[in-house]
Amino acid sequence: MIYPIYSYGFPVLRKKAEDIDKDGDIDVKKLTEDMFETMYxxxxxxxxxxxxxxxLRIFVIDADAMDPENLEGYKKVFINPExxxxxxxxxxxxxxxLSIPKIREEVTRQEKVTINYFxxxxxxxxxxFDGLVARVVQHEYDHIEGILFTDHLSSFKKRLLKGKLNGISKGKVEHDYKMKFPTK
Structure with missing residues (x-):
């Protein structure tokens, strides 16, 4: 099942996500299959x-698309990561x-990350993880902490992007995948 991607402006993107209960009602295998399908x-x-x-404190990555020669095999599921x-x-x-289409900005991150997860x-x-894989992990981890990559930008850069970000939250952005907008 392909889910719509929630765009900038949805409160769920700013909230610290909840742990998934291993014995709870969530079928994590089905959810991760759907998440990979949505991501692809x-x-x-x-x-x-x-x-x-x-x-929920879950994310999936497949870094192979970034650098197929060096990052093959980095398809992973992270549940309740820390x-x-x-x-x-x-x-x-x-x-x-994906939640902020058509905007790309330079973000500074540390080169290595050690993470515990299921x-x-x-x-x-x-x-x-190091290099590009560490960056993808850090970016996705930020999402479950309620942080967006734009939060890492300077105040000046944020002011320059404010109009575009507001436009995204209203659905005024070209996109070629299924999305959901808070004010549309």
Whole structure:
């Protein structure tokens, strides 16, 4: 099932997401299949629960599309993740977001991230990622913390983007995937 992507302006994108109960009613295998299907339909490399209107601590990534030669096999599910450490040099890279179409800006992040999480089989992992994969993990992790990549921009840059962001929340943006807008 392909979910609509919730656009900038929805409160769910600004809320810290809730843990998923292993013994609860959520079928995480079905949810992750749907999230991957939704992400691929939108040509994304990552997707978090809040982006499909679900305030849940879950995200999926498939970094292969960013750099097929070096990032093959980085298709992963992160349930109830917690970042343990971010380290290394900070480096800038242009980021975008499925919830904020047509806007890309340079964001500075640390080069390594160590994260503890469960996969779709409820197996626990603690892994360290670096480079582009670390960036994707940090970006998606921000989503479950209620943070958007635009929050990392300077006040000046945010002011310059304010009109475009307001337009996105009203559905005044070209997009080629299923979206939902708060004021449309």
């Amino acid at each position: 339909a939108a040509n994304g490399v990552g997707l978090a629960g809040p982006q499909i209107g679900k305030s 970042i343990i450490e971010e380290e290394g040099e900070e480096w800038p890279f242009e980021e975008g977001c 996969d779709e089989n409820w197996e626990e992992h603690t892994e360290t």
